[in-house]
Amino acid sequence: MIDLRSDTVTRPGPEMRAAMAAAEVGDDVYGEDPTVRALEERTAELLGKEAGLFVPSGTMANQIAIRTHTEPGDEIVADARSHILLYERAAPTALSGVMPRLVHSERGVFDGEAVRGLVHGPLPGMPAGLFPPTRLLCLENTHNAGGGSVWPLPQFAATVREARRHGLRVHCDGARLWNAAVAAGVPERAYADYCDSVAVCFSKGLGAPVGSLLAGDRAFIDRARRFRGMFGGGMRQAGVLAAAALHALDHNRGRLAEDHAHARILAAALAELPGVSIDPASVETNILYFRLRGMAAAKFGEACEARGVRVLAIGVDTVRLVTHLDVSRTAVDRAITVFREVLSS
């Protein structure tokens, strides 16, 4: 089965499993797991931050960040189709008691003006303190629902600069910051430098089975540790998981450009097929979306599945494909053959 639904479906190979089996471990809630500590230090350094906190999922990394930056009754600004607002089960309101304010953008990438429009200024004649404080800007890079779009670094910098002008703190949901860095040709820390906190996933393109990390300055991470405990994210001999993430950083970060090339090949082939709408130029990293005319996405998905290819029917007429570690060039060619068969049958 060729699974193109998500880059979360990868399975650890023999070398990663060997690294997990050999990991030195301890009780991480007591700060005694040397492998977790090594991962936290290594990733924080990659991101140019003082400290890191290993957590079970990207959702938890984002939600701990929001809780750590805010108090209940604060506002946060995020893209309307950000992972934080779309796929995290209303956690910002449920767990942090914050009010989301939405930026409506094309592909999850926007400018400072969009932020300025959402920050309350003092209004003459209105009581002071009428509006809740707008505390935090959340940026997603790459942007999942935006089609794996990459923030151009200068635009990222300018948007953050505008947010800072209004006193906002800045969090980056960098579940796929690894992919963004490769596509933009800059180190991860080039983006992270502009942010107070960054969340990265080891379980997406990097291919680890479990784990994400939240990075920031020491005081931020100390406070975040409290909320990791509150949210139930304290893990014990988590070094077996951290070892997989370290292995992923060493062996799988350098190959992400291959996934991007595979996504471009898929997009170019799909653009030639009857009944498919896709702009190949919009494919910047490892995620691509296309629309179908004349066949329901669910039906397309079933027909592909019957031929050994899994895709994600993400809307009535919209399909998502994601390339990853377990999708070879041969698999890409096979998937294209299947798409052609299904659409011409």
Ligand SMILES: *Cc1c(COP(=O)(O)O)cnc(C)c1O
């Ligand atoms: C996958 C993802 C996350 C985190 O997802 P988990 O399944 O909780 O690990 C966060 N942000 C983005 C943009 C993602 O794609």
